[in-house]
Amino acid sequence: MTNILNAILVIILVLNLFTLGTSRILTVIRIVAIQGFLLGFLPLLAHNHFSLASILIVLTTMILKAFVIPSMMSQALRDAQIKREFEPLIGILPSIILGALATVFALLFTSHIPLAQEHTGTLIVPSSIATILIGFIIVTTRFKALSQVIGYLILENGIFIFGLLLMGAMPMIVEMGVLLDLFVAIFVSCIIISKINKSFSSMDTRILSSLKE
Amino acid sequence: MPIYFVHIAFIITALSGVPGLFLRRGSLIAQRISVAMMSAGALTGIYGALTTFFSQTSSDMVSFPWLNMGSCYTGIDTLSAFFLIPVFLMGMLGSIYGLEYWAHDRHPSNSRKLAIFWGLLVAGMALLVVSKHAMAFLLGWEIMALAAFFLVSIEDCNRESRDAGWIYLISAHIGTLALFAMFTLWKLVTGSYMLQTVAESSVSFAVMNTFFFLALTGFGLKAGIMPLHFWLPAAHATSPSHVSAMLSGVVLKMGIYGLVRWLSLFPNPPYAWGGILLVLGFVSGILGVVFALAQHDLKRLLAYHSVENIGIILMGLGIAMLGQAGNQPVITVLGLSGCLLHVWNHSFFKSLLFLCAGSVIHSTHTRQIDQMGGLSKVMPWTALFFLIGAVAICGLPPLNGFISELFIYLGLFNTIATYPGGLVAAISVIALAMIGALATACFVKVYGAVFLGLSRNNETGHFRESSIVMLLPMIILGALCIIIGLVPVLFTNILAQAVSVWSGIESVSLCNPAAVAPLSTVSLVAVVLVFVTGVIFLIVRNLNKRTPQAGTWDCGYAMPSPKMQYTASSFAHSVVSMFRWVVMPREHKPHITNVFAESATFSSHVNELVLDRLLLPLSNVVKRSSGWFHWFQQGLIQQYILYILIALFLMFCTQIPFKELFEKWFIH
Numbered sequence: 001m002t003n004i005l006n007a008i009l010v011i012i013l014v015l016n017l018f019t020l021g022t023s024r025i026l027t028v029i030r031i032v033a034i035q036g037f038l039l040g041f042l043p044l045l046a047h048n049h050f051s052l053a054s055i056l057i058v059l060t061t062m063i064l065k066a067f068v069i070p071s072m073m074s075q076a077l078r079d080a081q082i083k084r085e086f087e088p089l090i091g092i093l094p095s096i097i098l099g100a101l102a103t104v105f106a107l108l109f110t111s112h113i114p115l116a117q118e119h120t121g122t123l124i125v126p127s128s129i130a131t132i133l134i135g136f137i138i139v140t141t142r143f144k145a146l147s148q149v150i151g152y153l154i155l156e157n158g159i160f161i162f163g164l165l166l167m168g169a170m171p172m173i174v175e176m177g178v179l180l181d182l183f184v185a186i187f188v189s190c191i192i193i194s195k196i197n198k199s200f201s202s203m204d205t206r207i208l209s210s211l212k213e
Numbered sequence: 214m215p216i217y218f219v220h221i222a223f224i225i226t227a228l229s230g231v232p233g234l235f236l237r238r239g240s241l242i243a244q245r246i247s248v249a250m251m252s253a254g255a256l257t258g259i260y261g262a263l264t265t266f267f268s269q270t271s272s273d274m275v276s277f278p279w280l281n282m283g284s285c286y287t288g289i290d291t292l293s294a295f296f297l298i299p300v301f302l303m304g305m306l307g308s309i310y311g312l313e314y315w316a317h318d319r320h321p322s323n324s325r326k327l328a329i330f331w332g333l334l335v336a337g338m339a340l341l342v343v344s345k346h347a348m349a350f351l352l353g354w355e356i357m358a359l360a361a362f363f364l365v366s367i368e369d370c371n372r373e374s375r376d377a378g379w380i381y382l383i384s385a386h387i388g389t390l391a392l393f394a395m396f397t398l399w400k401l402v403t404g405s406y407m408l409q410t411v412a413e414s415s416v417s418f419a420v421m422n423t424f425f426f427l428a429l430t431g432f433g434l435k436a437g438i439m440p441l442h443f444w445l446p447a448a449h450a451t452s453p454s455h456v457s458a459m460l461s462g463v464v465l466k467m468g469i470y471g472l473v474r475w476l477s478l479f480p481n482p483p484y485a486w487g488g489i490l491l492v493l494g495f496v497s498g499i500l501g502v503v504f505a506l507a508q509h510d511l512k513r514l515l516a517y518h519s520v521e522n523i524g525i526i527l528m529g530l531g532i533a534m535l536g537q538a539g540n541q542p543v544i545t546v547l548g549l550s551g552c553l554l555h556v557w558n559h560s561f562f563k564s565l566l567f568l569c570a571g572s573v574i575h576s577t578h579t580r581q582i583d584q585m586g587g588l589s590k591v592m593p594w595t596a597l598f599f600l601i602g603a604v605a606i607c608g609l610p611p612l613n614g615f616i617s618e619l620f621i622y623l624g625l626f627n628t629i630a631t632y633p634g635g636l637v638a639a640i641s642v643i644a645l646a647m648i649g650a651l652a653t654a655c656f657v658k659v660y661g662a663v664f665l666g667l668s669r670n671n672e673t674g675h676f677r678e679s680s681i682v683m684l685l686p687m688i689i690l691g692a693l694c695i696i697i698g699l700v701p702v703l704f705t706n707i708l709a710q711a712v713s714v715w716s717g718i719e720s721v722s723l724c725n726p727a728a729v730a731p732l733s734t735v736s737l738v739a740v741v742l743v744f745v746t747g748v749i750f751l752i753v754r755n756l757n758k759r760t761p762q763a764g765t766w767d768c769g770y771a772m773p774s775p776k777m778q779y780t781a782s783s784f785a786h787s788v789v790s791m792f793r794w795v796v797m798p799r800e801h802k803p804h805i806t807n808v809f810a811e812s813a814t815f816s817s818h819v820n821e822l823v824l825d826r827l828l829l830p831l832s833n834v835v836k837r838s839s840g841w842f843h844w845f846q847q848g849l850i851q852q853y854i855l856y857i858l859i860a861l862f863l864m865f866c867t868q869i870p871f872k873e874l875f876e877k878w879f880i881h
Contacts, residue, residue, distance in 0.1 A: 089851070109865050129865075136858040140851045205850065 002121055005045040008038050009127040009161070013103055016134045019154065020099045021092060023084045028150055029073050032157075036065025039160055046124070046164045057175050061160075064183055069153065072190045077146060079194035089141040102133035116165075124164055131158030143204050145196075149189050156182050215268065216275050216289045218261025219297065219343050225254030226304060227336035230329030239321030247328040248308045251335070255305035258297060258339060265294035266707050279348055286345040286407065291710035292477070293342045295553060296470045299560035300342065303463045304335035306564070306686035307455040313682040314571055315453050323367050327453070330367075334360035334459065338467055347396040347406040354392065354467075358385040358435075361464055364456045365448045377447035380824070384434050384444040391431035392471075395424060410478050410717075421479060425486055428475045429493075436468025438527060439497035442520045443824035446508075449516035450580065454571020457512055461519040462564035466556050469526055473552070476534060477715045484538045488637050490531030495644035498524030500822065502651040503792045506658065506785045507819040510580045511570050514659065515563065518606060521648060522559040525621065526552050528641055532624040533716070535632070542718055543729055544627050549712045550726035551620030554704070558613040558697065562605035565690040569599040572679040572687075573663060577670065582662050582781045589664040591676040596664040598687040603656035605694045608649045611739030613697035616732075621645065623730055654788055662781035669775050699739050701732050782817060795822070 015035045019028050040062035043054050077083075090098065106129035115125060135155030139148055156178075163175070229250035233243035274288040289297075308331060317324040333356055341353025362385065366378025396406065402420055403411045416424075430441070437445040445465075449457045476482065501520030508514040532548025535541075572595045577585055589596035605612035625642045629635040668676075697704060709725040718724050726732075770777055789796055796819055803813030820826055845852075 105862075105865070109869055112869050133858070133861075136854060136861075140855040140858060143851070 005042065006123045008041060008045070009123040012038055012157075012161070013123075013127050013130055016103070016131055016154065017096055017099050019138065019150070020095045020134065023088070023092060025077055025083065025144065025146055025150075026074060028147070029070050029077065032150055032153055033066050033070035035154075035157060036069070037062055039065060039157060042161065042164055046122075060176065060179055064179055065157075069183065069186050072187060073146065073149065076190040076193045080146065080197040082144060082146070088143065095137060095141055098137055099134050102137065103130040106130035106133065119165060124161060128158045128161035128164075131155075131161060134158075143206055145189070145193050145205055148205060149186060149193075153182075153186065214273070215261040215265045215294070216273055216287060216343060218257050218264070219289055219339060220275070220287070222254045222258030222261065222301065223336050223339045225250055225257065226301075226332050226339065229254060229308075229332035230325065230327075231332075233317075233325045233328050239318045239324065241317055244312060244317040244324065244328065247332065248312055251308040251332060252305045255301035255335070258301040261289070262294035262297040262301070265289050265291055266710055274345060279346075282348055282406070284346075285349045287340070287343045287349055288345045289343050290714045291707075292474065292714045295707065295711040296342045296466065296556070297339060299463050299466065299557060300335060300338045302689075303459055303560065303564055304331070306568075306689060307331070307459050310455045310458075310568055310571070310683055310686045311453075313680055314455055314575055323369075326363060327367055327456075330360040330363040331456075331459075334364060334464070338463065341467060342470060345408055347399065347408060350408065350471075351389070351392065351396065354471075355389060357464065357467060358382075358389065361385070361460060365452045365460070367453060367456070368451070371451070373447075374451045377444075377451045381444045381448045384441070388431045388434035388468075391427050391434070395427035395431060395475075398423065398427070408474065408478065410480060416479075418483075421483075424475075424479075425482075428472060429489075432468040432471035432475070433493075434468070436465050436472065436523050436527075437497075437520050438493055438523060439500050439520060440823055442497070442501070442523075443821060443828060445520060446513045446516040446821060447824075449519070449567075450510055450513040454512070454567050454574060457516070458564040458567035458571070461516065461567060462560035465519055465523060466560055469523070469530075469552075469556055473530060473549075473715065476530070477717075480537065480717055482534050482538050484535065487531045487534030487536075487538055490527050490534055491637050491641050492531075494524045494526075494528030494531055495641050495648070496524070497521065497527060498648040499644055499651070500795065502648055502655060503789070503796055504819065504822065506651065506655045507789045507796045507798055509582055509782060509818070511573065511582050511585075511659070511663065512567070512580055514582070514655070515566055515570060518566075518652070518655070519559075519563060521652065522555065522563065522606070525618065525645070525648065526555045526559065528645065529553075529555060529617070529621045529624065532621065532628060532638075535628055535638075536624075537716065539632060541627075541631055542716070542723060544624055544631060545716045545718070546709075546712055546724050546726055547620050547624035547627060547729060549715055550705075550708045551617050551624055553708055553711055554620060554697075554701075555614075555617035557704075558605065558617050558694070561690050561693045561697075562602045562612075562614060565598060565687055565694065566602040566606065568683070568687050568690070569595050569602060572683055573599075575679060575683070576676045579670075582659060584669055585663045586666045586670070586775065586778065587664070587668040588676065592664075592678045594678060594684055595687070598684075598691045599664065600660060601691045601694055603660055605698065607653040607656055609653070610735070611695075611698045611742050613694045613701075616698060616701045616735065618645065618649065619735065620726055620730060651788065655785070658781050658784045661779075661784065666778050667775040669778065699743075700736055702727055702736065705732065797826075 012035055015031050015038075018031050022028055022031075040058050043058055043061075044050065047054065088095065103126075106126040109129065110126040113125075119125065132155055135151050135153075135158055138151030138154060142148060142151065160178075163178075229247045232246045232250070233240070236243040236246075274286045276284040276286050279285040308328075311327070311331075315324060315327060320327075337353045337356030337358075337360055339353070341350050341357060344350040344353055362378055362382045365381050366374050368374040369378070398420070400406050402416055429438075434441045434444075449461055452460065476486070498521050501517050501522075501524055505514045505517035505521065508517060529548050529550075529552030533545050533552060534548075536543070536545030536548055572592065573585065573588060574580055576592060577588070579585070601612065605614040608614040608618040622642065622645065625638045625645070628638040629642070632638070705725050705727040706721075709721050709727075712724040712726075713719070713721045716724065722728070789798060798817050798819050800817040801815065803810075803815055805813070
């Protein structure tokens with residue numbers, strides 16, 4: 001089981017780098033959808049037991065992260081008529097390198113913190129930290145509003161992976177609450193993005209910040 | 214028992230603005246309710262304060278719980294009661310004055326704010342005066358400071374008003390910071406936050422001096438001692454007149470109260486403290502009055518006179534401290550009586566002057582002295598009360614300013630006679646005399662330009678005397694000035710009790726300034742003076758009936774126009790030019806090129822000593838040199854998230870044992 005778990009986590013790490021390495025927003029949305037689909041398996045693999053609650057979480061996670069949220073975002077993308085992130089703060093290649101460094105750093109870091117016995121063999125902690133850092137990198141270096149939403153989504157994925165450690169301790173309702181929050185947040189921002197686009201010609205957050213006046 | 218009255222008064226006054234929130238904006242009923250509540254609360258408080266003087270019981274303490282602090286204490290003694298009376302009196306009179314001056318229906322946008330913060334201001338001051346515990350004191354102090362901030366910036370649509378408010382807020386918070394430091398140190402040294410005298414031996418000399426200078430900064434900023442007075446002129450000039458009266462008459466006195474109360478905790482102060490207070494006092498006094506002379510704005514002028522009077526009060530306190538240091542009860546009693554009586558006097562006559570100024574401004578809609586003139590014909594009552602206030606503030610007999618200055622003079626003479634090398638005291642006598650003379654010059658200027666002569670404004674027809682609502686507070690304050698001036702003996706017993714609490718001299722009769730000062734002679738002379746003046750007035754008026762009517766100040770022109778009158782600025786010019794080295798007036802003179810002069814303008818203005826010449830240039834330097842910091846704060850959300858990322862990264866880094874890794878990889 002641990003091997004399959006680690007294999008999925010490695011795929012997730014690779015997908016992270018993929019998101020950094022492409023400027024087509026639609027591709028990034030699809031990658032995040034695949035990531036969300038894979039994330040759905042993790043609770044089953046991490047704890048080896050199939051209760052009704054865990055299956056419910058798995059299904060909800062998969063449906064939300066792999067289908068509902070990506071389709072909302074691609075809808076917003078169509079409305080906003082943008083295809084690419086043209087001018088990120090850091091170029092595509094440097095940001096892949098930065099993401100790789102963040103992954104290495106996460107691995108290095110987790111090898112030196114004391115973990116519970118059952119978590120030492122898995123990649124849960126390093127991959128969650130790496131995903132969180134990469135989410136942060138996307139949020140800080142991309143300027144399109146939709147890219148930022150994706151960044152937050154990846155950030156949340158990282159937190160979700162970390163949450164696997166606490167799966168036994170945390171009641172299901174918390175998981176569900178987090179998912180609901182995420183769903184609502186993205187729902188709202190997608191609506192806002194397509195609405196703003198109708199009255200405001202740009203989706204660049206640097207220009208959007210002038211709206212606060 | 215009296216403390217409970219003060220507590221009830223505290224609650225009623227604090228809530229006096231609240232009913233207005235539930236009524237319509239600009240509703241006159243709301244204003245009347247708040248004035249009624251304020252008056253009821255104030256009268257309760259005054260009753261409580263007065264019973265303290267006459268009940269002869271020792272002060273009782275009330276404790277109330279305070280989070281993480283155990284209990285907090287309030288209690289009333291005669292010194293607190295002495296300061297409570299002006300607080301409540303002005304709270305009541307000011308709100309009555311506001312009924313017409315700041316009527317809710319004419320100021321619907323900010324009158325509710327004014328009512329609420331007026332109530333809180335009075336309540337905050339009442340709390341700080343009765344607190345016996347540092348926390349309660351600071352609570353009252355902050356309520357007062359913040360309420361005063363909202364009152365100063367009440368017309369927040371005006372830039373001038375907002376700027377004055379910010380400068381006030383900054384200075385108030387610097388003062389509070391000093392007080393926090395002071396009380397924390399007090400807790401460290403004495404082990405409690407209680408404001409009680411401690412054994413001399415437990416406090417080292419250096420710590421005592423630290424206390425003194427922290428108190429001088431913290432309380433001095435509020436009181437407006439000369440280098441720390443920078444917030445005062447703008448705040449007094451821009452706020453509504455009854456708020457200026459409250460600020461100048463009462464809020465400044467809270468700084469004095471703090472200083473007086475705090476210094477009473479050290480029964481054997483070093484001589485230097487008294488000397489420093491005396492020097493600061495006469496410097497504030499002279500510079501305050503000199504700057505007042507150079508002002509063109511009526512309320513700014515009165516504000517600088519507050520600096521002057523705070524200087525006189527400080528001189529009294531300095532004398533008292535010298536008396537305590539040398540264990541000379543007579544000097545202590547004279548100095549402190551002068552200080553405390555001048556606190557009362559100043560709060561009466563300065564409030565009176567500000568209320569009169571408000572009445573003038575209410576009618577003329579300008580604060581510029583040089584645009585007024587001849588108002589005694591249209592506003593005879595305001596002119597009369599302004600005259601009373603002016604005579605009182607100049608320290609002329611037979612009004613109250615003379616009595617307190619008399620105590621201070623006597624204290625100074627005693628100091629010179631008692632202490633070897635009383636050089637500072639000798640200089641102070643000269644300085645005090647000079648302050649009196651300059652103040653008289655200044656009020657001759659104001660009264661002459663504002664009330665005498667002809668109107669420099671063409672709209673005299675619109676000018677009206679204020680109604681009885683605005684005159685009533687002036688009548689009460691003017692009457693108090695006259696009563697204290699004519700029969701000071703009535704008040705010496707009250708003074709003696711307050712002095713006794715402060716100085717620790719047990720016997721109240723020993724603290725009575727009437728025993729050392731020739732007060733009955735003063736009363737007699739005053740009555741004679743009033744009588745003689747009255748007679749001369751009647752004779753002159755009869756003579757005047759036969760002289761032809763002519764315009765005053767018309768400079769001998771054949772066809773005078775009101776604009777040719779002697780202006781206030783030119784009147785003050787001779788004195789101001791003597792103090793050119795410190796006042797530094799900026800004059801913009803016309804440049805005459807042709808034989809026949811063309812139309813030209815002349816203007817002059819005076820920059821504030823500390824604010825405009827020191828603090829603003831300094832803050833500009835700081836602003837310019839810290840422009841690079843904008844690079845970190847651009848309002849870009851990505852940037853802020855990057856900061857979180859960096860912080861997260863650094864936090865992770867602390868967990869990685871770099872040293873071990875280094876050894877493992879490179880050294881084996």
